[in-house]
Amino acid sequence: MSAQSSFLSQTLQAITTTKMREQDKRRRLYEAHKSGILETARASPNEKARLSVFLNGFKQLSTSNKGIWYVDADRESLVKNVTRYLEQSYRDPSVSTNILGRFESNFREKLEQESQRFEFADLYYRLLSEWTDTHSEPIASLRKDGDDLSGSFEHVQRYNLQDLKDKFSNVVFTPLETDEVEIDTYLHSLFEDDHASSLLEETRTRVKNFGNSFKARTTPFNNVVLKQCIQALLTNDLLNDDAKMTLSEFSTHNVVLDEIADVLNLRFSDLDNWSWEADEGMYYEPRRQANGKFRIMMDQDILQALFLHYIAVGWCTELKDAFRRFPTDSRFWQGVPSMTAEEKSRCHYFTNRIPSSTSGLVRERMDSFRETFLLSSLPNSLRDTSDPYGEDKDPEDEKSTGLGIRQLLLRQIATDVIIRRSLKGDVAVVQSDLQWYATGLPHSTLFAVLRFWGVSEDWISFFRKFAEAPLRLNPTPGEDVRIRKRGIPITDAFEKLFGECVLFSMDVAVNRLSDMTLIRFHDDLWLSGDPAQCANAWEIIKGFVKVLGLDINASKTGSIYLTNDLKDHGIAAELPDGPVCMGMLQLSDSGDWTIDQKQVSAHIRQLEKQLGQTTSIISWIQTWNACIGKFFQNTFGKPANCFGQAHVDAILETHATMQRALFPSHDGSVTDYLREQIQHRFGVAEIPDSFFFLPEEFGGLGLQNPFIPFFLLKDQLLWDPLERMLDFHKAEEKSFKEAAEAYAALSDADRERHFRRAFDGSPKHRAILTEDFFTFEEYTAYREKYSPALLTAYTDLMRKPSIQNIHLTNEIKPWFDELQYSHHVGWNALSDENKWIMHLYAGELKGRFGALSIVDRNLLPSGVMKMLKGKKVTWNQILWE
Template sequence: MASATSVLSKTLQSITLTKIKELEKQRNSYETRKREVLAKAASCEDPRDRVTCLLDGVWELCPAAYRDPNVGNMERWLQQSRYDASIPVSTLDSFDSKLRKKLDTQSHKLSLADLYSRLLTEWMDPPSSFSSGKDTPSSDDASGDTFEMVERQKERLAGLVDKFESVVFEPYQTSESDISSFLDDLFPDDDAKKVLTTLRKRIARESKALMAESTPFNEESLARCIRGLLTEDLLSDEKQAILRDFLGNSVALGEIADVLNMRFTDLRQWQWDAGEEGIRVMPRQQLNGKYRIWADDDMLQMVFVQYIGIRLCNLLKSALKDFISDRSIWTWSQGAMESTPTQRDMDRRQYFTGVSLKPLSKKVVETERKNRYLDDFFLSQLPDGETSLYEGGNGGYDGDDDDEGFDEWKRPAGTHQKGPSIKQRLLRQLTSDMLIHRLRSVTYGKPLDSGKGVAILQTDLQWYGTSLPHSTVYAAMRYVGFTDDWVAFFKKYLEAPLNLDHSAEHRTPTGPRPRKRGVPMAHSSEKLIGELVLFFIDLTVNRQTGMLLHRLHDDIWLCGDPEDCARAWAGMQRFAEVFGLEFNSSKTGSVYLASEAKKDRKVAAVLPHGPVIIGFLKLNPESGDWDINQSQVDAHVWQLQKQLALCDSVLSWVQTWNSCIGRFFSHTFGEPAHCFGREHIDSTLQTYEKMQETIFGPGGNVVAHLKQMIRSRFQVDDPPDAFIFLPEHLGGLGVRNPFVSLFLVRDEISETPRQILEEFLERERDDHAHARRSFEATDEALLRRRLRAIYPDGRDERALDPGLRGFMPLAEYARFREAASPALHETYTRLLSVPELQGISLSKEVADALRRCGAAEGGRLEAEKRWIVQLYADELLETCGGISLVDKQFLPVGVLNMKRGKKVTWQMVL
């Protein structure tokens, strides 16, 4: 593991070491003076003199005593005792004990501050050799495995580079006429063609206007672009540091803006100008441990193209959102006839209930689903504005990202983050839609599995960003209206001169070669091109089946009527064939949830075979529940053990633990939600219990393990348990406890998803009965007026139809519930929601102690930290005299922030 020194500011390190030395001097001075005070007190025969001596020592050595009214009171009572014999010796002995405890408490806090300093020193300058076998379980064979793992990793990297080389330099020519013909078939009627023409004119007009700008770069726009780049896992530490320096230097920003503006005014003549060596390409490890091939671009070129990409992303997303808002282009009823009322259906609903199915209320499932799709999933990788990337609007989604720091259900209610947590919302969306679909054609009194059923389909595209045919990109750009100038620019940009000579060991030098397939990884241009091309698969599925395809870049999911899913899958395969793409068979599968009697064998045969897996969750094909995939968990726990064994300091061990246990696993297990039920939380708790036993052995735990590490490395006996878990700003190590976050919400989920659905069916039955009674109580004259309102041409003889005499049956009333039922909307939003945190209450003593130490007041302290603080409050108050383990002045805040900001990368990949 790389030394922290390689990334830590030398100045900050020097200041921290100075602070540590000063602390050591103060601690030694304190202990020396304390011994003198105790020795002097021991020589006093009169208890009053002894207490006076101790009191003077406390006033001198414990500055906080001046804020403690008890100490001041003791002094006054001590003066009284010299004259008043009614104050017994036992009271003086009590004063003696309390004052000695004050001195011991300060010693204890200084000892912990010293320990913290030694831990930080170890982290900043780890030993070149450390005995991991003594303090890391299952690490006896770690060093023996390391060589084998390194060699295996080298082989895999060489294979990755070879695969990359075999793809990107060999063009795959798709037919622009075939692509245009395929897309034209999606717009068969004149209304749709008119909307398409409007889209093309808009994109042509706005993209021309962008190219005509003379000075798009200024200090503000450049700073926004750089901040966006810094959010991507795209740059080396060195380049990130340079860009951060630019952000703080307005002169540098101004000079760079001038250069880039000159480059932009000559955009039609733009070239890579990469020299004889071209652009060096290297495999780089991401936070999730996987290696990807990255081009080491010139920084100014990177900023230049990043800005252009963001502007075009903004332009495209706005235009396509408006495009699909037209009813002639897009359908929101999710495919099945059950949710698409005919005119006769709407007339009957109006007649019987007096309420129209149109216009759609905002409080119905169909509208809610539409809004969530547009807000969260439609072209989700395209930034909405120039600031979206770094403000959390559109993070760089990766199917295996660890979502560090974005546990949505741990944030205060009302906050909304559209970054990595998008995958958690997708999981809840698919699960809730699956449950609602299973209700179709089911009414009160019928089993929930008696309906037609539902299918979930999952797939992704094989090497999408790497193998995307350039001819497909140009065809897609022209189809939506981008001008030839922009197509020409991207042709030069995509055909970058890539040099793989240094990408792996023992390669035969070939020099730079022009790229012929694929797009650069994680740039805004990848978002622009990738989303533009795949917008057409979204459109294909919706136009052919009425379904909403949920897509996070090239990871694709469908949920809906099994027949619609089968037709959508056929359309997707045809799309891939025409556009020169290929689905990844190892990540393609489906689950058909229906009773055996209801399953259509022909439909089942068309759907792709294979499991449906999101994170560590696998969809059970029988129950429709998400089960934790224990084999995946076991493999990653094995990885975690190996990575922990390689940590060269206690703090790096804590950092790795927090990232993997506290964030990575909590994300991949799926965050608690009402659509999963309490059983999912209990299953996660059991999995954490098993993981802990695997890592630490039977009966072991993280507290005992870290105490043993500290004991063996620093010869410190038994630091308090609170030291392990307490937040860093209170002097603890801040170790994440995965159990706490789950218990904060467990009691808030009391019903299973099935019970929630059954409650709705009961309510729907009652609503139907109420509507029937209301209809039966309506007089004939009012019913005739309703008919005249529905049929203004006077054909109210339809009232003679026997079907209008008796109220609509429950099955008909329920048929369009997704478009008409506010009650189903309540059920739907409840299933989609995450539970409110049920925080623990702080005692008055703890809340007061938090305020005294200057930490976040109890009301603002995060729920998980409140839990920890209150749990260890008795120990803290007893041994430290307050909630803080270490006085704030002794905490090296700068280094702690640096430690927190350095993300952990999985070191080994299965």
């Protein structure tokens, strides 16, 4: 553990210990007072005397949540009311001993509830102390049968990391010279017609002018700019933890920022002479990402990182805006053909409706492509990270993170498969990825592409110095320093800039040469549609990769060809081998997306190992929440109508299977397992389920229940997505029949009016007046581009389910009112999952603790808990990209 981590742990432990002492002092005072009350009550001669003892004692009782006015007022009202009832009983025989006995039982219950609150508050603090104790022992393996994972985990890790370093060295220090003339010729071939050539020249002029104006900026750095750069660098993985901590401190000191701005402005004014200034070499080390994968990361100087981030993002935003013009130009970007003017007029004449492409599926797909997937890795501003590897955020706006965009992509592919197969009878999906793309990108390819798009030679000179960085894999400064000859640093803005410049060229090539739109998320490549077109587009991708000196990642490449008839074996042979999958969902030959149980089993065994290596109950729960509560939820695919209700049922059954595998000797119960562990480590038994699942702010452990998110959605989805397309076809046939009947009922005068509106009375088209209503084939020929009904079906299939929240019942509503006063959190402020949990365990909590919370808010170490919840957990998988 680093010195900073150790200091942090000591600080947290001190905070926890201080509050624990205060809580323990209250507990001892309370228990002494309680014992006195019970002892005096036992010596009392009758019910009235005992009740009087409880009333007098209760007035003076120092409880754990004393001082909260709502609780104090309620307690005071109770005492006053019972005092008056007791007084009544001395003169009124109708106030029976049974009634007084119930009051006494109520006071005894409240005394016991308060003891329970103190006992579990004490346990809570002991758990926190264990979590911050650097000498805690690891939790034992989950299994009781002695079945260990094969081999030594640590040995495998060291071996594979060395293998990773060796492979990295072989790639980045060995140049791969590509033919820049061949690359330029290939890219020019995509712009041969006059309109495309004109667009290219406009783009080149724009890029050149931007480069000149950008370089001419005099004092680009100031406090505002630096704070934006810092915000972005703190949220990606470019810098190590120590550098991030320093950056975070910088952001709060304007005087320091002023000094940094002065230095960086001087550096920018002499851009032509910029260098890494790292004669001792910049250290590259394997760093584990949140998803468990290792990536070789550069240990970059903070000032250089700020300086380079500003320059890279400036270029990113400019090129993103310039490139986005191409797919919006219908004369350049190839797509589904539109109706001719005559075809539109015929449709208008027969149906009295003017076809509109703005209400069609093709337009919706293109809008989604341009707004969500196109160049999505490029940041929009200095503070925007646009992290394509982002895994830890799950916001409502899916377009704001890599995780969200991948979920959107998965839904779109699934929906496209259903619609295409329903309309055409066949569909193909191709998936691929580039092998070590950023790490192995040939510099000659990069500079050829930059020149093609109009980047001037002075900027290419700067970019070359950036790419050819002095590196060392040896932690000792100055030892084994070599100049990088291939690839670029990952997770910084330059990776996005250079990577997207090259791969946008692939987007253009696929579209111009195959009439398809490649759906690409960074270097993840997806094609979906007509099998012959997909096979053609795949050949274009392979040709592009070959010319530019890139490599296809065979392990992440595959395809599927679904048809209602016999497959065309020629087309099938041209498609790549391998499965089509995203996360742990795999597209089967039946057209269904199924959970890959083999992958699940492998991950569960890894999770078992990782849980066993945790050194505290809280770190165990953190790992559980990160893996079971987040990772698996995302990797199984977010539920949507395109997957149907069966997908949710499969997820629920898979979670049940996973827990049976993890806790075989506890009947698959995580709470029984943790209950046993706590009893073993702390000697506390009879722990209620609510203590595990209750949110931390109420004194629980915040254990995530992986079933609840899906039960909130259960039965809110289409049972069979294919039924939605059957409904569309029925509605389409009905619409055609009604339109044909309406046309047949027209008088000659009505047809003449239709003709004048549709064809403007043109004599050469008058023959249509004697034609029968057009055929169903003609009526549906352009449905993907013009049918509002098909767009509605697409929207329905893409739709995520609505949350069906638990309803707050009148019986327990007052308990949540009390929670609002005691913890400033009411029913409406709870998350959907916490509403389920709090309502499910409300009776247990109220019965055991007398409230919906366990620990008094003032005694909770809120700062410690906030840090606990913000602490990242990573998979300990031996994986890398």
